[in-house]
Amino acid sequence: xxxxxxxxCALGLSFFGKTNRLISHELKxxxxxxSETLGxxxxxxxxxxxxxxxxxxxxxxxxxxxxxxxxxxxxxIRNMNTFAHSVDEFVGxxxxxxxxxxxxxxxxxxxxxxxxxxxxxxxxxxxxxxSRFFLENLIHHAxxxxxxxxxxxxxxxxxxxxxxxxxxxxxxxxxxxxxxxxPTRKGHLLARILGAEVSLNxxxxxxxxxxxxxxDETSTQNLTFKE
Amino acid sequence: MKxxxxxxxxxFVSRLAERLELRGFESDWATTSDEAFxxxxxxxxxVAVLDVKMPHMSGIDIKKKLxxxxxxxxxxxxxxxxxxxxxxxxxxxxxxxxxxxFKIETLVEKINQAMNV
Numbered sequence: 001x002x003x004x005x006x007x008x009c010a011l012g013l014s015f016f017g018k019t020n021r022l023i024s025h026e027l028k029x030x031x032x033x034x035s036e037t038l039g040x041x042x043x044x045x046x047x048x049x050x051x052x053x054x055x056x057x058x059x060x061x062x063x064x065x066x067x068x069x070x071x072x073x074x075x076x077i078r079n080m081n082t083f084a085h086s087v088d089e090f091v092g093x094x095x096x097x098x099x100x101x102x103x104x105x106x107x108x109x110x111x112x113x114x115x116x117x118x119x120x121x122x123x124x125x126x127x128x129x130x131s132r133f134f135l136e137n138l139i140h141h142a143x144x145x146x147x148x149x150x151x152x153x154x155x156x157x158x159x160x161x162x163x164x165x166x167x168x169x170x171x172x173x174x175x176x177x178x179x180x181x182x183p184t185r186k187g188h189l190l191a192r193i194l195g196a197e198v199s200l201n202x203x204x205x206x207x208x209x210x211x212x213x214x215x216d217e218t219s220t221q222n223l224t225f226k227e
Numbered sequence: 228m229k230x231x232x233x234x235x236x237x238x239f240v241s242r243l244a245e246r247l248e249l250r251g252f253e254s255d256w257a258t259t260s261d262e263a264f265x266x267x268x269x270x271x272x273x274v275a276v277l278d279v280k281m282p283h284m285s286g287i288d289i290k291k292k293l294x295x296x297x298x299x300x301x302x303x304x305x306x307x308x309x310x311x312x313x314x315x316x317x318x319x320x321x322x323x324x325x326x327x328x329f330k331i332e333t334l335v336e337k338i339n340q341a342m343n344v
Binding site for chain 2: 021024025026028029031032033034035036037039040043047062065069114115
């Protein structure tokens with residue numbers, strides 16, 4: 001099991017790095033839009049000083065879009081901060097809905113996902129005692145699997161169901177006949193560590209991750225430092 | 228000089244096109260590969276400025292198809308990545324490569340250089 005934890009941590013580092021690259025790429029896109037918009041505003045003002053008319057409506061629209069991009073960047077950075085905090089505590093109480101929403105938002109930064117719809121269906125709060133970071137990594141795998149085989153609606157919907165045993169995260173809208181088996185080896189590893197069961201229902205186009213209320217910490221005890 | 232700009236961020240590519248127009252370039256823009264191919268089918272562009280990462284088709288694959296349509300077209304790539312791996316991937320194919328955000332003067336310089344090659 002120690003080897004498995006080591007491999008899962010290596011997977012986690014890769015996930016962390018990839019996500020940060022996505023975030024930095026997206027922020028660069030935002031900066032590029034702000035740069036071009038302000039450059040254009042500047043040039044239109046210069047032209048107006050030479051006698052060319054300045055359309056006030058256009059100027060207002062351009063300046064509003066700068067505000068929109070600042071808000072977009074703010075949302076991305078907020079998610080980046082939330083994601084960074086995923087590793088504060090190795091195992092603890094996790095709001096599953098918040099984790100799903102975070103990973104959904106991060107997945108949408110991928111260029112391939114931008115033209116598809118990812119939606120977390122409204123649900124009651126579901127809290128587990130588990131590894132937030134490994135959970136987010138597993139959700140990420142599941143979302144990417146789903147996005148690679150999205151059905152004709154072009155939308156993946158994620159819903160949560162909880163009972164006394166734990167929480168089920170259900171992904172629907174998948175065209176399973178297109179994409180093959182899940183979980184992958186990486187998904188299997190993460191699921192084992194979380195004590196989760198992953199199942200695919202091709203006929204219904206559904207993928208389900210069933211998580212226990214409390215993760216078995218035996219295998220991860222050596223990963224935390226007691227000061 | 229006719230320039231085709233291709234990037235999935237409409238606000239970025241439309242404003243860039245407008246700024247190039249103010250500098251005397253005839254500029255069109257597209258936010259998808261299909262749109263780019265459709266425009267290139269009816270207009271003979273001198274230079275295409277392509278985003279490396281597009282949702283359905285990479286900038287390099289878009290370049291390959293545009294090159295088949297217009298063998299004399301020159302290509303410049305823009306990207307928000309800028310990692311050494313991305314730079315090597317672009318440079319291997321001998322393309323000009325600019326990292327976002329960039330000064331418009333840099334793009335103008337690269338367009339002029341591409342046309343003088």
